[in-house]
Amino acid sequence: MIKNICKHLLxxxxxxxxxxxxLLLVFCxxxxxxxxxxxxxxxxxxxxxxxxxxxYMVNIGSLPQNHEDYHAEDDEPAAxxxxxxRVINLLRDNPDVESVALASDYSALSALGALNExxxxxxxxxxxxxxxxxxxxxxxxxxxxxxxxxxANGKTLVSTRDYDWNDPANIxxxxxxxxxxxPGESAYDKRIEAVDQPGVQYRVIDVLDDIxxxxxxxxxxxxxLPERLNETNLGGKIITIRSRDGLSEAQFMATFKKxxxxxxxxxxxxxxxxxxxxxxxxxxxxxxxKTNEIRMxxxxxxxxxxxxxxxxxxxxxxxxxVRRGEIGIRRAMGSxxxxxxxxxxxxxxxxxxxxxxxxxLIEVQFIFSGVIxxxxxxxxxxxxxxxxxxxxxxxxxxILTWCILAVMVxxxxxxxxxxxxxxxxxxxxxx
Amino acid sequence: xxxxxxxxxxQLLKQNRFxxxxxxxxxxxxxxxxxxxxxxxxxxxxxxxxxxxxxRILVVRYGEAVYPDGNRGVNRLSLExxxxxxxxxQTPEAVTAIYEAYGSVSVQPDDRAENESGTVxxxxxGFWKVFTFAFTEGQPFTQADMDAGIKTVxxxxxxxxxxxxxxxxxGKYIRIDFVPYRISGVVKDVSYAVDKTYADMWxxxxxxxxxxxxxxxxxxxxxxxxxxxxxxxxxxxxxxRSNINRYASTFxxxxxxxxxxxxxxxLSIFRLSNxxxxxxxxxxxxxxxxxxxxxxIPSVSLSGIADSQMERRLAEMGVRRTFGALQGGLMKQLVxxxxxxxxxxxxxxxxxxxxxxxFFRRWxxxxxxxxxxxxxxxQGVDVALSPSMLMNFSVFFVALLLCLVxxxxxxxxxxxxxxxxxxxxxxxxK
Numbered sequence: 001m002i003k004n005i006c007k008h009l010l011x012x013x014x015x016x017x018x019x020x021x022x023l024l025l026v027f028c029x030x031x032x033x034x035x036x037x038x039x040x041x042x043x044x045x046x047x048x049x050x051x052x053x054x055x056y057m058v059n060i061g062s063l064p065q066n067h068e069d070y071h072a073e074d075d076e077p078a079a080x081x082x083x084x085x086r087v088i089n090l091l092r093d094n095p096d097v098e099s100v101a102l103a104s105d106y107s108a109l110s111a112l113g114a115l116n117e118x119x120x121x122x123x124x125x126x127x128x129x130x131x132x133x134x135x136x137x138x139x140x141x142x143x144x145x146x147x148x149x150x151x152a153n154g155k156t157l158v159s160t161r162d163y164d165w166n167d168p169a170n171i172x173x174x175x176x177x178x179x180x181x182x183p184g185e186s187a188y189d190k191r192i193e194a195v196d197q198p199g200v201q202y203r204v205i206d207v208l209d210d211i212x213x214x215x216x217x218x219x220x221x222x223x224x225l226p227e228r229l230n231e232t233n234l235g236g237k238i239i240t241i242r243s244r245d246g247l248s249e250a251q252f253m254a255t256f257k258k259x260x261x262x263x264x265x266x267x268x269x270x271x272x273x274x275x276x277x278x279x280x281x282x283x284x285x286x287x288x289x290k291t292n293e294i295r296m297x298x299x300x301x302x303x304x305x306x307x308x309x310x311x312x313x314x315x316x317x318x319x320x321x322v323r324r325g326e327i328g329i330r331r332a333m334g335s336x337x338x339x340x341x342x343x344x345x346x347x348x349x350x351x352x353x354x355x356x357x358x359x360x361l362i363e364v365q366f367i368f369s370g371v372i373x374x375x376x377x378x379x380x381x382x383x384x385x386x387x388x389x390x391x392x393x394x395x396x397x398x399i400l401t402w403c404i405l406a407v408m409v410x411x412x413x414x415x416x417x418x419x420x421x422x423x424x425x426x427x428x429x430x431x
Numbered sequence: 432x433x434x435x436x437x438x439x440x441x442q443l444l445k446q447n448r449f450x451x452x453x454x455x456x457x458x459x460x461x462x463x464x465x466x467x468x469x470x471x472x473x474x475x476x477x478x479x480x481x482x483x484x485x486x487r488i489l490v491v492r493y494g495e496a497v498y499p500d501g502n503r504g505v506n507r508l509s510l511e512x513x514x515x516x517x518x519x520x521q522t523p524e525a526v527t528a529i530y531e532a533y534g535s536v537s538v539q540p541d542d543r544a545e546n547e548s549g550t551v552x553x554x555x556x557g558f559w560k561v562f563t564f565a566f567t568e569g570q571p572f573t574q575a576d577m578d579a580g581i582k583t584v585x586x587x588x589x590x591x592x593x594x595x596x597x598x599x600x601x602g603k604y605i606r607i608d609f610v611p612y613r614i615s616g617v618v619k620d621v622s623y624a625v626d627k628t629y630a631d632m633w634x635x636x637x638x639x640x641x642x643x644x645x646x647x648x649x650x651x652x653x654x655x656x657x658x659x660x661x662x663x664x665x666x667x668x669x670x671x672r673s674n675i676n677r678y679a680s681t682f683x684x685x686x687x688x689x690x691x692x693x694x695x696x697x698l699s700i701f702r703l704s705n706x707x708x709x710x711x712x713x714x715x716x717x718x719x720x721x722x723x724x725x726x727x728i729p730s731v732s733l734s735g736i737a738d739s740q741m742e743r744r745l746a747e748m749g750v751r752r753t754f755g756a757l758q759g760g761l762m763k764q765l766v767x768x769x770x771x772x773x774x775x776x777x778x779x780x781x782x783x784x785x786x787x788x789x790f791f792r793r794w795x796x797x798x799x800x801x802x803x804x805x806x807x808x809x810q811g812v813d814v815a816l817s818p819s820m821l822m823n824f825s826v827f828f829v830a831l832l833l834c835l836v837x838x839x840x841x842x843x844x845x846x847x848x849x850x851x852x853x854x855x856x857x858x859x860x861k
Contacts, residue, residue, distance in 0.1 A: 018735025025728060067609050261544055272537070273546070292797055303464060304728065310457045311732030317449055318739035 005347050019315045026308045027359040031401040033301040038397050039387045043216050049209035051148040052277045058239040061272030074267035081231040083267035096244050101146035103238040104136035110213050119195040122181045130180040132221040139165035139226035146242045151208045165226050171202040174210045176221035249276050312412025320420040327420050328428025337421035344417045348409040440768035458776025461729040462833050466784035469829045474624045476697035481562045489657040490699035491692045496648035496685040508653045509645020516674040517655040522667045525560035525658045530636035539606040540594045553636035561658045562628050569601035569616030580637035582612040587620045590631035623814040624796045649687040730840040738845035749857030758850045765846035770838050777834035
């Protein structure tokens with residue numbers, strides 16, 4: 001049968017030129033988009049090991065000096081500290097709030113896009129350096145619980161209260177760092193230091209899971225540096241909370257603002273606002289152009305697929321009409337409807353397969369000209385990561401592209417051949 | 432003759448419904464995508480309220496300072512730069528400088544405990560002359576307000592309604608970040624799509640709580656917009672250049688430059704970062720490339736289908752040629768016949784593009800300039816699009832032009848092939 005179809009294609013090669021050219025064009029462009037979505041999907045499929053759902057940033061403002069309720073004595077460091085602690089306690093005592101966290105800067109909340117990076121090494125082997133994200137948090141509150149950090153690949157959720165923070169040298173690191181700095185052994189109780197601050201030694205007290213800075217990027221190693229709150233370091237701290245399970249975002253935010261607006265008027269402090277971190281993360285993706293990039297890519301992919309569908313529909317509709325005589329003979333010789341449809345479908349798939357060879361050659365040109373970029377390839381990640389192996393990725397994305405286009409081709413052939421199948425052999429033969 | 436061709440085309444269209452549907456769909460799809468891009472660009476560069484004179488506006492937004500040790504600073508302009516180079520201009524109709532500081536504020540309404548968020552633009556009195564705001568009440572703040580740094584604002588109709596429940600608010604006070612501002616006037620809303628002037632409130636930049644006038648190297652946070660009189664853009668541009676050159680020569684510790692600005696308004700939207708130079712040729716060729724891809728993909732497949740369709744009419748072509756029809760005449764007929772289908776596709780595409788723009792307006796307004804950092808439309812803010820923004824002569828003209836180009840791309844080759852077949856072959860073809 002295949003031989004028969006090949007002969008047919010060869011005999012009518014002039015008629016197949018247009019559709020072949022279109023398939024080739026669309027195959028290359030679709031592959032480009034599929035590659036993008038493959039990496040995006042692969043990244044998204046990896047666990048973030050951190051959860052922003054139901055977390056909120058509480059914006060605590062301070063009255064300006066010209067405000068009628070402003071009290072200068074509340075701006076004294078000791079009073080300010082005491083008031084700040086009262087604010088935290090009020091938040092913790094709210095029955096709708098599950099836990100409270102204090103982050104030292106915005107990079108501890110991936111939602112805002114800020115990233116703090118550092119280079120660390122083991123104190124015993126200073127030749128290997130791990131580049132990593134740095135998260136600074138206040139150990140007095142429960143940063144790890146609010147954001148649902150975990151260890152053992154998500155199996156165990158951790159809490160800041162699980163660890164002893166009395167020794168300021170105690171820190172946490174993530175698995176990727178452990179593998180890089182202490183390959184094959186446990187990092188527990190090992191000492192590490194920052195490359196730009198040799199001499200300041202940290203002691204690893206546990207190894208948590210790697211987290212992704214953004215959901216669409218690859219995971220990245222982390223160093224968690226704790227600090228303790230005192231009168232002098234209140235500035236710049238960011239208060240975040242996690243709401244109790246089962247409360248919807250809108251419900252929680254409305255109740256919280258209503259109840260807490262007056263209660264949080266402590267000293268010169270007031271409730272400036274409450275922002276959902278999940279929403280902020282979405283906004284950050286949008287600001288970084290990522291949301292629009294994904295939407296545009298989806299639109300382009302759809303455009304390509306609909307075009308190929310229409311092209312196949314049109315071409316095969318015509319082909320079925322021209323080959324009425326042949327279809328009539330086949331029917332007369334006992335070929336059933338399924339058989340005729342199969343014939344055309346195989347013809348379509350064969351055409352698609354033939355263009356794969358030139359398409360691959362064009363795609364290789366794409367790769368060598370550097371047009372293909374990997375999402376998050378600038379993340380200084382280490383460890384195995386599928387999209388890094390070019391050969392395998394090339395194979396997978398091309399198979400995916402072939403499959404997607406095959407579906408379109410089959411869909412495009414299905415309708416016109418339905419017409420052919422309905423043709424009476426007598427009518428067809430008379431034509 | 433044309434009428435006969437069209438009549439015949441209409442009959443053919445009705446006869447070959449399947450072919451016509453596919454043709455119209457493919458054309459429509461391709462044209463709708465291009466039209467979405469065209470409409471978004473139209474919103475960004477054509478004369479739209481309140482930026483009704485964009486075609487005569489010149490923009491200087493960025494400056495660069497380079498030090499002898501190679502260090503460089505890039506930012507907007509300092510107030511002194513604006514004074515020396517822009518406010519001192521003689522030839523323009525009007526000039527304005529916008530203080531491009533973070534303009535997100537919280538407003539404390541008198542009747543509620545909760546704050547409302549809002550956006551503010553920090554402008555000068557020239558702003559109201561360069562841009563044609565429609566005041567429904569009151570007037571802009573005065574030069575005297577501006578000079579004294581008096582806290583006054585102009586507010587948009589919808590925001591006035593949100594805070595006060597009415598638009599008659601001139602003379603009232605509004606508390607912005609706990610500080611009262613007197614409302615001097617109310618203007619018609621500005622669409623979020625017109626982002627250079629969009630805000631809920633506009634106040635003199637001298638009333639900014641912590642105005643930063645910029646640094647001695649000429650850089651700061653101001654962007655200048657200059658409105659040239661009709662037909663005198665070149666003259667104004669020349670004066671701006673000479674002012675900037677003169678001013679730049681006064682620097683001793685660093686060099687100051689504006690990298691080829693002033694830009695005409697349309698070009699300024701592509702100047703995205705402080706360092707980047709904009710190259711009109713490159714921008715236009717990028718757009719042409721996108722256009723080519725969006726038109727090429729459907730045109731190859733449509734060509735194939737049209738080729739098959741014309742093959743079916745070879746016998747007719749043969750008869751026509753036997754009776755003396757010229758090859759050129761037949762080609763013309765085939766191309767014109769197909770034009771009917773292309774126009775129907777174009778119309779479908781245009782209508783579909785309106786739907787796309789309307790339903791996805793919150794993000795679609797951000798495509799097209801290659802902008803990497805875009806601000807999401809704030810919650811509660813609508814991107815209002817008026818009918819005149821979408822349905823206007825320019826948009827229709829682009830759609831028509833696209834139809835003509837696409838039709839030629841699709842039919843020229845098949846029509847040429849069909850009309851040049853030997854008469855015997857054509858006649859024999861059944």
